[in-house]
Amino acid sequence: MPEEVLFETENTQSRTEIARYLRAVADKLDGGDAVTLKAGNQSVTLDPPTNPVFEVKAERETSSSGSSELSVEFELEWKEGDSGGDGGGGSLEIE
Known part of the structure; x- marks a missing residue:
C-alpha cells in the first residue's frame, strides 16, 4: 500500500519538551477532540x-x-471513516 506523508517533523528536544507534546496529544485524545499538528508551513x-x-x-x-x-x-492507526476496532495483542503496561 503506497504511503502518503501528510506531516513530518524531526528535531532534537529535551525530554521535558517531548513530554509536553505527548501530554497535549493525550489530553486531546482523552477529551475526544481532533489533534492538529503544526510546524512551519x-x-x-x-x-x-x-x-x-x-x-x-x-x-x-x-x-x-x-x-x-x-x-x-508510538503509533495510532485507523482506516479513514472507521470507528476503530479491537487491536488484539494483549494489554500494554508502561512502568
Missing part, C-alpha cells in the same frame, strides 16, 4: 476514532560500522 488535523489501533514499538538499528541507534515509536 505544515499543518494537518486528524480525528482518531474512539478505538484506534495503538502500536508501540522499540527498535535497535545497527549500522554496518557496528554503531546502533535505539528508538521507541
